[in-house]
Amino acid sequence: MFTITELSTGRINRIVTEALAFANGKTAKIEGEVFCSNLFFEDSTRTKTSFDIAERKLGLQVVPFDASNSSVNKGESLYDTVKTIESLGVNLVVIRDKKDRYFDELKNIKIPIINGGDGTGNHPSQCMLDLMTIYQEFGKFEGLKVGIVGDVKHSRVANSNSEALRRLGAKVYFSGPEQWFDEGALINGTYLSVDELIAEVDVLMLLRIQHERHDAKMSFSASEYHRKYGLTKEREKAMKKDAIIMHPAPINRGVEIDTDLVECERSRVFKQMQNGVFARMAILKEALEKEGYTFK
Amino acid sequence: MFTITELSTGRINRIVTEALAFANGKTAKIEGEVFCSNLFFEDSTRTKTSFDIAERKLGLQVVPFDASNSSVNKGESLYDTVKTIESLGVNLVVIRDKKDRYFDELKNIKIPIINGGDGTGNHPSQCMLDLMTIYQEFGKFEGLKVGIVGDVKHSRVANSNSEALRRLGAKVYFSGPEQWFDEGALINGTYLSVDELIAEVDVLMLLRIQHERHDAKMSFSASEYHRKYGLTKEREKAMKKDAIIMHPAPINRGVEIDTDLVECERSRVFKQMQNGVFARMAILKEALEKEGYTFK
């Protein structure tokens, strides 16, 4: 699974349903000895550990891979590295890489590849866990109003989520600094001011300020961002009665969101992480079943 | 378990007794699927690997965590990192951090946290293995004379051990460069010259020169330290007949101790490491049983 675009709505619904079943206590253990490996060429706590735990819960053997000590340091290409891992007998890999659509180079790899995030492009497993979290809350997507605030242009979360939500019948709104919007970024939703957006939506998705992806210095400080676009205590009070707050994390406390709101009643931030393991179990199981593996 | 201070003498005795049972061949496997993770934000071979093996011997699933590739690099706080690990379904964590009393920030974490060492503060699992090693040798603590030589002020081993030993009825002596002593450091024992101390004690605990914790350049060289405060071949001959040598390691050979004495008959240096796995099994088992987990 590489992108949301390749997934039919039916398939999205099946994965979300399976993920919800895992959240409700369903278990599944793979039959036979099956090896997987998580090839993360970019820092990550949440996504890598989440996949790791999901894999262990499914009974897979997780073969460690440390990008910083690997032959990539000797100049080996991504293709040769993944082909190596495949030749060694690993049966599935999860990959995260800084490069957009890195998977286009991997067409000759026979084992399933799960995209753990590519550059500013796609992050389908995050999307599945976000959808699952929304569905848990509202029991539907149709007609929901979802606001995404922040660096929409550089965010793979915004890319994946806005497309999926629009296709599932939700209405998507964006907000944030205007310099982070352009034609392409708005394809799946409408731009609103932060305060208009916050008063309107059922789901408020805050994006992380990704300092590491901004080439030029930002034209505003962290506290200025918070004041202009962040979820302040005042703005939270303007939210609709049952509206929820989401954030893919890691959070910059006091920037995207007031630190006291991170664990407030509306916040689903840590619920999202919890769901991430179940969403990844569903994604992994689907990929493995397609290869003929069975679970008990 | 964070500090020795919080442990009653009864509880210390129970843990040491259980550790000795593991050393004598007792086994215990946890029931059900239980995940743990070792979050080490400071270099360590011994302690991290020792916990890792102890966890596996108890039947836990060890989820890898690499601080250097984690979101801590994106500025995430310790609390948010641990809260994340908890949300992902990890059932127990062991933490080592450079910061004294890092655990004070972690009050809202619900899963058990085992302290694998905090700054210059506490190192309770090292203390348990040291107590266990002493008990194996002498069958008691009451009345024993224990000398601790080195950088008492910056050593979490000295802090934890001197407190525990005093409370268990041993008499503690300190020695080493005077600049490393102050009022606080001597609360649990008495200062002696190195040669007086060595002639007096049943247990000689040498501390590691922690170059990495000394801000200013030391006022003496390694060979000067060895001559003035180290365990030379001559000093070893002045030790009491059944006295033993301990060192938390890693050893600076030729500094704290003559290289030929590291594996001499009196040395328990590698015995301590062996015991470390059993002491950590006892600590982990106690923490998990308190949460309702059972072992077979």
Next chain:
Amino acid sequence: MFTITELSTGRINRIVTEALAFANGKTAKIEGEVFCSNLFFEDSTRTKTSFDIAERKLGLQVVPFDASNSSVNKGESLYDTVKTIESLGVNLVVIRDKKDRYFDELKNIKIPIINGGDGTGNHPSQCMLDLMTIYQEFGKFEGLKVGIVGDVKHSRVANSNSEALRRLGAKVYFSGPEQWFDEGALINGTYLSVDELIAEVDVLMLLRIQHERHDAKMSFSASEYHRKYGLTKEREKAMKKDAIIMHPAPINRGVEIDTDLVECERSRVFKQMQNGVFARMAILKEALEKEGYTFK
């Protein structure tokens, strides 16, 4: 297992035979709880992951060890690190180190040590997988002509393989830049020009240009190396009908070999990696059986 020199031809044949059995589907699981650890003080994807998977297939518990976060950073010696790992209850270690014959310092270690590569010296597990790959193809070693091209002087692969092949009755030829040859390097074979060698051999082993081991700047560029000594499309056409291409990898595409030939019909490059897991299973099993462990 440290060097090829210490292995009798009988023992080499037994290991290769066992490795071939594993490649043909034989399985073996160790009885009891046995711990191993891979101590790699030099970058590696292939060898480390290959040992890791081999260990798991044999049912061993693999204890993670990260050299870059270990106490080696605090100046601990290799001996003390390995002695520590042994004391912690690890039952077998695989070691790779930059230093030639690092294992000479480890005579007091009681647990089996498998050499995962030492400096420019030995790489016996690579040798076993190469022998196995050749045997799979030709069913014999006697009378085969094997050409090794590249930096023979700095290559532990060339060292190990040429010795073993000569002893098994194959004829070994070398080629590559003359500055990389001296008396010692040619002890097990004869120097030929690249084009003479390619027309002559049944097995063409290309060595990696090890930029990281060359102190002085190379006197030729990558493309110059390719033109003078590399396997170009033209040279490949001059190979004998059933001759095969081998490379220990990681490959510098377009240097040692034209990028289009890496996965050509004659190439056994990824087959070698696949065989690596089976060869290592055979090596580990032999070492553990010698210690009295049993497999089912």
